[in-house]
Amino acid sequence: MALSANERERYSRHLLLPEIGEAGQEKLKAARVLVVGAGGLGSPASLYLAAAGIGTLGIVDHDRVDLSNLQRQLLFDTASVGAGKAVTARARLQALNNEINVVAHAVELRATNALELLGGYDCIVDGSDRLDTRYLVNDACVLLRRPLVSAAIHRFEGQAMTYIPGQGPCYRCLFPESSSAVAPNCAEAGVLGVLPGMLGALQATEAIKVLLGIGAPLVGRLMTFDALAMEWREFRFKRRTDCVVCGTAPSIKTLTDSEATCRTEITGKWPRFKPAELQQLLQSSGGAPAKTPLLVDVREQHEYATGHLAGSVNIPLGELGQRLPELPTDSAVVFICRSGRRSRTACELAARGGVRSVSDLEGGLIAWAAAIDPSIKVA
Numbered sequence: 001m002a003l004s005a006n007e008r009e010r011y012s013r014h015l016l017l018p019e020i021g022e023a024g025q026e027k028l029k030a031a032r033v034l035v036v037g038a039g040g041l042g043s044p045a046s047l048y049l050a051a052a053g054i055g056t057l058g059i060v061d062h063d064r065v066d067l068s069n070l071q072r073q074l075l076f077d078t079a080s081v082g083a084g085k086a087v088t089a090r091a092r093l094q095a096l097n098n099e100i101n102v103v104a105h106a107v108e109l110r111a112t113n114a115l116e117l118l119g120g121y122d123c124i125v126d127g128s129d130r131l132d133t134r135y136l137v138n139d140a141c142v143l144l145r146r147p148l149v150s151a152a153i154h155r156f157e158g159q160a161m162t163y164i165p166g167q168g169p170c171y172r173c174l175f176p177e178s179s180s181a182v183a184p185n186c187a188e189a190g191v192l193g194v195l196p197g198m199l200g201a202l203q204a205t206e207a208i209k210v211l212l213g214i215g216a217p218l219v220g221r222l223m224t225f226d227a228l229a230m231e232w233r234e235f236r237f238k239r240r241t242d243c244v245v246c247g248t249a250p251s252i253k254t255l256t257d258s259e260a261t262c263r264t265e266i267t268g269k270w271p272r273f274k275p276a277e278l279q280q281l282l283q284s285s286g287g288a289p290a291k292t293p294l295l296v297d298v299r300e301q302h303e304y305a306t307g308h309l310a311g312s313v314n315i316p317l318g319e320l321g322q323r324l325p326e327l328p329t330d331s332a333v334v335f336i337c338r339s340g341r342r343s344r345t346a347c348e349l350a351a352r353g354g355v356r357s358v359s360d361l362e363g364g365l366i367a368w369a370a371a372i373d374p375s376i377k378v379a
Helices: 005-010 021-031 042-051 067-071 085-096 115-118 131-144 197-213 255-267 275-285 302-307 317-326 342-352 364-371
Strands: 032-036 057-058 101-106 123-126 148-154 159-165 221-226 229-234 294-297 332-336 357-361
Touching: 005 021, 021 197, 021 357, 042 057, 042 085, 042 123, 042 197, 057 067, 057 085, 057 255, 067 101, 067 275, 085 101, 123 131, 123 197, 131 148, 131 255, 148 197, 159 197, 275 364, 317 342, 332 342, 342 357
Parallel strands: 032 057, 032 123, 057 101, 123 148, 294 332, 332 357
Antiparallel strands: 148 159, 159 221, 221 229
């Protein structure tokens, strides 16, 4: 795809680079890249990919812009609050570069549509903040044999890796089970506003390298960044022969299998109390120590300080492994978090640590506030 005079001027700094040049820029113009999630990671990644001249740039996001997004999601501004993310992102990216084609996919990515969506693109950039979506995107890329640039952020830390079919391990090789990578999302744990900019820019860099076939992508390498220490680290990992999706005898052969696997891993085998059920249990115990379960709130300290259930103790999820001896091994423990995601991980950690009776509050304190006590404040 030959470059126009305007494109030669727009991409003149790329044309000066021998590794890119006119031939490389034409490759970028012909390329199709899909960004999954127009959030903290997807914002900088898509902005740089649009500026770089990716010919067709797709954005998948079914969410709407919230005021709290603006601290880090630079695709949007105050006037965007309440608008659909995918459509708003398309307008912003198209305004940045009117030489490219931006496609808005305002849908929820699911097993039923992932192959069709991802199959229309040459490279996938995953900026999703849901663990099950990360597994789904990974599995679809393996099945479709599409390169994937994946990243995640948490508080002051981020990580990124790249998967290229036939050249290295996939996301599941690094994190075989969901519990190995579960972390609260930005709404639950907070995030430094500039952090996704660092990782999103890295993702755009990796995608461009993959499309042009230059440099050394992060294949078999997990790159981590600690903003507080201002430190980058690299961890190497290999393809697992027993990987359920890219191993020698994969058990995941369709995305239906993939979604079922994710759901099983994340849900686990431990009981969940609905708010009304937990309230009834607490009331029926009458405060008797032998009958009252220990309520363990696994949110961060600042979240706990904002509001919590009476009688609960605070052990942040990141500290739970070291503080398991504080939990009773012969009586019931009910884990609580903001929305019910961190509490599932806590159940698994405690069960592995010898706690016999573990359960959690379904929907977390958000559900409790909605159904039982609207006065409780949830950070």
